[in-house]
Amino acid sequence: MSSEERTQELIKGLYDAVVNMDEEAAVELSRAILKEGIDAYQAVTNGLAAAMQKVGELYANKEYFVPELLLCADALYAGLDVLRPHIKAEKMEVKGQIVIGVVEGDIHDIGKNLVKIMFDAAGWTVHDLGRDVKIERFMEEQQRTNSNIVALSALMTTSMMAIPKVVQMIKALNPNVAVMVGGAPLTREIATSYGADGYADTAANAVQEAVRLVEMFSERKR
């Protein structure tokens, strides 16, 4: 068993590996963490996930851009692949489940993929439907997975017109499913007019918005 100092050193190293886009270091440090008997859950939470939160801030502040964010995500996933199988079952806390996709007619999925990364890093189970997703697929996947949230993305003014139809379809079936939206042509005002419950203007803000929605819907049920 490692000393507290050694534990912190390795977790800080893991954090730095993600922020510095170093996939190999993320793997090596994750293996070292396991070898030294450090709790994998602690390493994921305080190392990988915390680092990705920092990366989200760097992206929001225009210090990092999509190329950097993608390489950080590669380091994140490389570390997760090593550590995840060793997280003790009782600690496998799933923060929530989300269905995500780019709506029908739209092939622009960079933003959606960044949002997916942030949810993965934050410990959510993400059901990614990809891009140009038919309207009814969102509803089917939500039903299949019983996800808390459906997240819809659109980059074009034309494709965003599919959003109110998806929202309507989901809400007709189950009004307790929260729908959030994002993408260049959308605003909170438009999101509200489309019947969506939430809106995020950046990938970095999406998880926070989803947490808010889960709490809001839990309150409603009480």
Add this chain to the structure above:
Amino acid sequence: MRQERMTNKERIEALLNGQPVDRVPLYPFTLGFSAKNVGYPVATIYSDPQKSFEAQLWTQEQYGFDWGPVYGYASYGTWEFGGEIKMPQSDYQQAPAHTAFPVQSAEDIDRLELPDVKTAGCLPLAMEFSRLQARQGMPITLVFGSSFTIAGNICPVEKLCRWMLKKPELVHRILRLATDHIVDTIRYWADTFGGEQVIVQIWEPLASNDIISPRQFEKFVLPYLQESSEKILSIGVKHIFYHICGEQNLNLAYWAQVPMGNPGICSVGSQIEIATAIKHLGDIAIIAGNIEPRIIQTAEPQQVYELCKRAIEAGKKAPRGFMLMPGCETPPDAPSYNVFIMRKAIDDFGWY
């Protein structure tokens, strides 16, 4: 509407020649909108040059636009370099979209070849469209993405982004081919119509600062913009029209280093204030912009009118001239009155 002292053609010619114009010209950027306006499917604009030309011409006449029909789309490059695209089919599709990229791996780059400009992808359609422009005595407008945007249509953008940091030499190889292709194509057009008749439009959405940094712009975008522009101008083209799409405030100082002709034309999105565009580019280019398409589609006419008023008041001071224009393509489903109101705002505030 006040009595005009110039025809649309005279107004655009005067603007390009640095002569006074009677009022601010209106550039419509109405592709799918024109199709729907005359009852055609949106795909017609990209797949049927004759109908595309007519739909845009009739819509221009109806709304009083100054710039005439153009042929082009943002995912240019996929088809021409051997990939596949699909034409817009559903109500939610706006333009052709790539379905298979020519490059998925580093090995695929070895197999990439410069396209035959007479037969590749949409170029025969674009040539047919240009012949219709020539027949009407219009400037021949040839539309491309920049080398960088074409690279993002040859290779998936996320792969391109990763290679920018890990294997930049692969990105430069794709950019080399994209740049050579742009120049080859323009040479063919110049041979056919005369270089002075051709106005090259280059759309650059991928270099947005929502995607890449200004430093990455400097390394991967600027050198190829400069090279292609110098070669285009040496072929005899007089004006290059750059559509600086999306959030590019951090790139503007670099854009000012790109040769554009005399004058160039720079259209900007709603993310860039007209005054900012004039500050960086106003001495070398006619400025065009920047009415937000989302507002044109979703807001009430008064809001569109106010945005137009602001843009016109700021733009009229541009030293090389100004065109009112949507910040990107006019949404095909925009309310008719919101499109008309742009012309109305010019009539109320755009006279010189």
